[in-house]
Amino acid sequence: MRIRKDLRRALGAGHPVRVRRGIKGAxxxxxxxxGIGCKWVLLHEISSEIRLDGYAAVRLRDVVSASDSGWAGSGFVHRALKTAGEPPRPLPEADLDSTTGLAETLGKGFPLLGLHVEEVDPDVMYVGHARGVVRKKRLLLQEISSKAHWEPACIRHRLDDTTxxxxGGGYLDALHRVGGAPPAC
Incomplete structure (x- = not known):
């Protein structure tokens, strides 16, 4: 309950936070x-170059802390982004109440998604074009490699494993620019 309160306070104040999760290796x-929903919280990420860099949706149940108090540079980062004219932008269409809804709405709004299954493997991010959710809560993802080559077939990923x-963001946008539109799968 405290975490949800901290997240709501951060949302209302419009100040950046550092989010830590209880997943080993995350x-x-x-x-x-x-944005905050029943199951997910949406963050407009800040890159190490002090730029807004895409979005990260994380499961609420995994968040163990979300505050600016343990982040000495948060005030500077906030002022730097403000003077650069980079306000955080919500995604009102993102469904943060269910994993299926989140995958579907983000998949419609962005050409590529990065899917993390950190409890299974914290070092893996599956990147691809979301082709929709199929039965038994599986995201149909046409993957693109780190060299921007499209896989010919779509892979089903268990949404229950998604953390x-x-x-959006620099890396996913660059992959999409180089790889272009996905071929039919």
Whole structure:
């Protein structure tokens, strides 16, 4: 309950937070809280170059802390982004109440998604074009390699294993620019 309160306070105040999760090997995320649902929280991520860099949706149940108090540079980062004219932007169409809804709405809004299954393997991010959710809560993902080559077939990923979904941002946008539109699968 405290975490949800901290996230709501950050959303209302419009200040960046550092989010830590209780998944072994999961990275911390610096960003602005731009949405909170029943199951997911959406962050507009801040890159190490102090730029807003895409979105990260993480499961609420995994969040163990979300505050600016343990992040000495948060005030500077906030002022730097403000003077650069980079306000955090919410995604009102993102369904943060269910994993299926989140995957579907982000998949419609962005050409590529980054799918994390950190409890299974914290070092893997599956990247691809979401082709929709099929029966038994599986996301049909046409994957693109780190060299921007499209896989010819779509892969089904269990949404129950999903701990984080990324959308937008420099890396995913660059893959999409180089790889182009996905071929039919």
């Amino acid at each position: 990275d911390r995320i610096d960003g602005y809280v731009v 984080r979904i990324d959308a």
